[in-house]
Amino acid sequence: MSRIHPTAVVESGAQIDESVEIGPFAVIGANVTIGARTTVGSHSVLEGHTTIGEDNTIGHYASIGGRPQDMKYKGEPTKLVIGNRNTIREFTTLHTGTVQDTGVTIIGDDCWIMAYVHVGHDCRLGNNIIMSSNAQLAGHVIVDDHAIVGGMTGVHQFVRIGAHSMVGGASALVQDVPPFVIAAGNKAVPHGINVEGLRRRGFSADAISALRSAYRTLYKNGLSLEEAKVQLADLAQAGGDGDVHVKALLDFVEQSQRGIIR
Structure with a gap:
């Protein structure tokens, strides 16, 4: 039939x-x-x-x-x-x-x-x-693996949304969202690491801790972006489970064409 x-x-x-x-x-x-x-x-x-x-x-x-x-x-x-x-x-x-x-x-x-x-x-x-x-x-627009984009969110042309990130509903996104980061708002701003999503996907406690440290370096320590990138490079060589993920975060920031959300 x-x-x-x-x-x-x-x-x-x-x-x-x-x-x-x-x-x-x-x-x-x-x-x-x-x-x-x-x-x-x-x-x-x-x-x-x-x-x-x-x-x-x-x-x-x-x-x-x-x-x-x-x-x-x-x-x-x-x-x-x-x-x-x-x-x-x-x-x-x-x-x-x-x-x-x-x-x-x-x-x-x-x-x-x-x-x-x-x-x-x-x-x-x-x-x-x-x-x-x-x-x-x-x-x-580029959306990397395991990213989540919330309902009624608008994303500007040429923006990149990193792997394992999450963009909250009704957001307006005009710059890149680094991997592992939660973003929300109009215009979208960072709101921490997507911890629950990473746990569900099997990220170790050490890897999540390393990403939290990387997030603080990038957004919370009062550093310029260039200063933050130097410290992220050091974190990516700390010798733990999180090294590869911190390196992915650093690579994303360095490759961003529109600049990352701040």
């Missing part, structure tokens, strides 16, 4: 695994590829040069692979690539990239993307990310 509802529209050229389920009135474009055991909810539109991996769940009325909301876009065949085991809820919008960047918007694996979320062109989302309802990412 067909797993594609008879009212769905699947254009010629679409590559759909035989195990994919497509609901009523969904539309699948000619340049879409959908991997095994993925389900597509009713009235959803999957278009553009979009590749979707295996075991994804796409809710009703989702808009996947639409043209980027960038006035420079002239119809180039840019892409959206979605990994495996993602949940993408109803009314989500995920757009393709632009030639002004890499030309690809990327969603990793095992992400939980709730209702009404927008992921703009050229964004790159890692793995195990949670995007709460109505969170909105402008173009070129």
Whole structure:
């Protein structure tokens, strides 16, 4: 028995695994590829040069692979690539990239993307990310593994959100959030280390203690950013479980293009 509802529209050229389920009135474009055991909810539109991996769940009325909301876009065949085991809820919008960047918007694996979320062109989302309802990412945003973005949060273009960080609901984010840090507010400011999230993911007590020391160095000791980076480099060589994580924090700060939240 067909797993594609008879009212769905699947254009010629679409590559759909035989195990994919497509609901009523969904539309699948000619340049879409959908991997095994993925389900597509009713009235959803999957278009553009979009590749979707295996075991994804796409809710009703989702808009996947639409043209980027960038006035420079002239119809180039840019892409959206979605990994495996993602949940993408109803009314989500995920757009393709632009030639002004890499030309690809990327969603990793095992992400939980709730209702009404927008992921703009050229964004790159890692793995195990949670995007709460109505969170909105402008173009070129990077979200690293295990980050959480709260509901109704707006993220400025080119911002990077570090791994294991958490951005509180209804925040406005215009600068980078370092890994492991909690941020919230309009404009978002730091509120400590994401201790509970790190414990849930198996971080040791020593590693969390080292990150707390790093946070104090960066935000609480009255140091300039350059002074803080020198001390963070020392902390990253303390010889404990936290060294690799403090080094990741330092590397993020040094690589930040928009500057970190302060």
